[in-house]
Amino acid sequence: MLPLFWNPKSRKCLVVGGGDVATRKVSLLLQCGVSVSIVSPRLSRNLQEPVNRGQVAYTAREFSLSDLDGIDLVIAATDNSALNQSIAQSCKQRNILVNVVDSRDTSSVIFGSLVDRDPVQVAVSSGGASPVLARSLRSRLEAYIPAAFGELSKLVSTYRPVVKSTLHSPHERQKFWESILEGPVAELVLSGFLDDAKRMLERQLDDWRNKTVTSGEVYLVGAGPGDPDLLTFRALRLMQQADVVVYDRLVSKPILDLVRRGAEKIYAGKKSSNHTIPQEGINALLVRLAKEGKRVLRLKGGDPFIFGRGGEEIETLVDEGITFQVVPGITAASGCATYAGIPLTHRDYSQACIFVTGHQKGEGADLHWDALAKKDQTVVFYMGLSSVGIICEKMIEHGLEKHMPAALIQQGTTPEQKVVVGTLEDLPARVAAEQIQPPTLIIIGEVVRLHKTLQWFQPKPPSAP
Structure with a gap:
């Protein structure tokens, strides 16, 4: 299978069938802006609604070969497998893309399970082998990709011309956008502070233009009591973009394995009366790493603000003017x-x-x-x-x-x-x-x-x- 994204503008799609499967396909097509027509003797109640609203053209009869004239994509969604195969054969003879529901061998195209963060889209397919598995994977991606991811994409699109005219080196532009998409600007967008994100992006662009060395950021993240499945989505996202991680003894190995592979790892574990790095040393280490321009993940077992001395650490960051975020974790008691x-x-x-x-x-x-x-x-x-x-x-x-x-x-x-x-x-x-x-x-x-x-x-x- 070759995954492709299809531009639906000025395209026409024919759906043959009027049942529940056809309803799901029509709903997806309408979301993508495709011009849809339906041929079927009967319609489900859910399909009747877009027809009544004028969103879909409907012909109440059996399929005819003439229905393929001027069509770019056909979905065969009847409960008659012989008819579906006949439609597919006719489409292939005319070089028309065709999707036959529940028949990957007959189809020339297969619909993936879609994660929509307009304008960002992610499609998952099992090649027709297991649509349920593809939907299960999509549901995990839905949970992992923040709802505001589309807003982040729009922000990048808006500023791309300005960045291109300001930073002339392609490599420099790449590094700049990496700093934006994996740093505090992106976090502001994902947290709903779009105006603040724009102001910070513009300041950072000025810094890059003037070759000003900018400070890094510290993520104080609660890793929970040990089970990796108890991490928050935000914690996992920050773990994946850190340059260096300073972690405690209570952070389990399965959780540490989820940190970005290329990140430097610094152990700062503590046992009773046996501290690898004294607390004052940890505070100073976080400041030094951030001032080197690094994204520093301070990963602590449980919740950083419940017997985790997180408050002491960020007091030092505040005194030094270091940008930081705090992500709560499930505390050990709970x-x-x-x-x-x-x-x-x-x-x-x-x-x-x-x-x-x-x-x-x-x-x-x-x-x-x-x-x-x-x-x-x-x-x-x-x-x-x-x-x-x-x-x-x-x-x-x-x-x-x-x-x-x-x-x-x-x-x-x-x-x-x-x-x-x-x-x-x-x-x-x-x-x-x-x-x-x-x-x-x-x-x-x-x-x-x-x-x-x-x-x-x-x-x-x-x-x-």
Whole structure:
């Protein structure tokens, strides 16, 4: 198959048939501006509407060879396979393009599944082998390609003459457009800020004209709890256009594999009392890379603004005048609890939910245990594996029953997920017996009782490869 795009202007199309299949074809043709006529003894109710509106010419009778006169494209969509084949043969003899529904061997052209971001169009075809598969792939592309992509194309079309007259080198123009389409201008368009995008494009064109070195940009992106399917579309888009990625220990390998292949990767992981790069060093690194004109992806596990120190990092960017974006991710409490079948709130068990970390800013700082040890709420402890004994002890000491349900989740949302369920009294011993490894999450509250009946995610068994 040779994929081609056909200009429908001043073209005439004949649809033979008036059923549901013909309806879908006519709808597509009308969207593309084709002049459509239908020949069929009967019409479906949906086809009658465009006929009544004068959008389609309709002849109520059986097909005749004379109907092919002056026609550029024919769609045979009757429920009579012999008639469809006869129409196809007549079209081929006259060098008329023909599409026979559900018959790729008889057709000279095949319709692809279309993603329309006017004026950008993407067509997907399986060569007629599996239209359902083509539609499935199209639905994924629909989700991945932003709705405003057409506006981005129109912006480029508008400014192409200006850019061509300003930047005389083809290579220079190519690099300029790459910076526009993979940088903050494109993000402004896709976010709906078209006027701001135009102003920024014009400023950047002035910078290129004057050979002014422009600063890069930082993308602070939440990678979620581990499952790549939980990434947001925006996160994936920015991951695909980064020049360099600075990533944490909590970013799973399958997610890191989705970063643009040519991007430089810098590990900035942290374990308790063991930081590959101190936080101040990370802040300075982001500034330096951006000032070198690079698109910097700061990729953090979970959500960057929930125990991710994202606020500290962008404070430095603000001080240095660096452009940045923040993309939220599914925080570990939400993702891991969901994959463990533990709702964080439930009308019968919990009317509040509190997220807590044992890692405080000041050494020796304590938690507000009296506020945490309440019966009708759920408490989630991030990074609490090494403190599970102290946490359970303190919750009992400050008022919770020792039989209060509690759970620890290891590497939630990934194939290595493990859930240890117990009570405040016995959870530390259960965790010790399981030889749990971080990252982990501790959930305390009556909602843990629901794990047994609501668990749905099946991680791989220990013996699986």
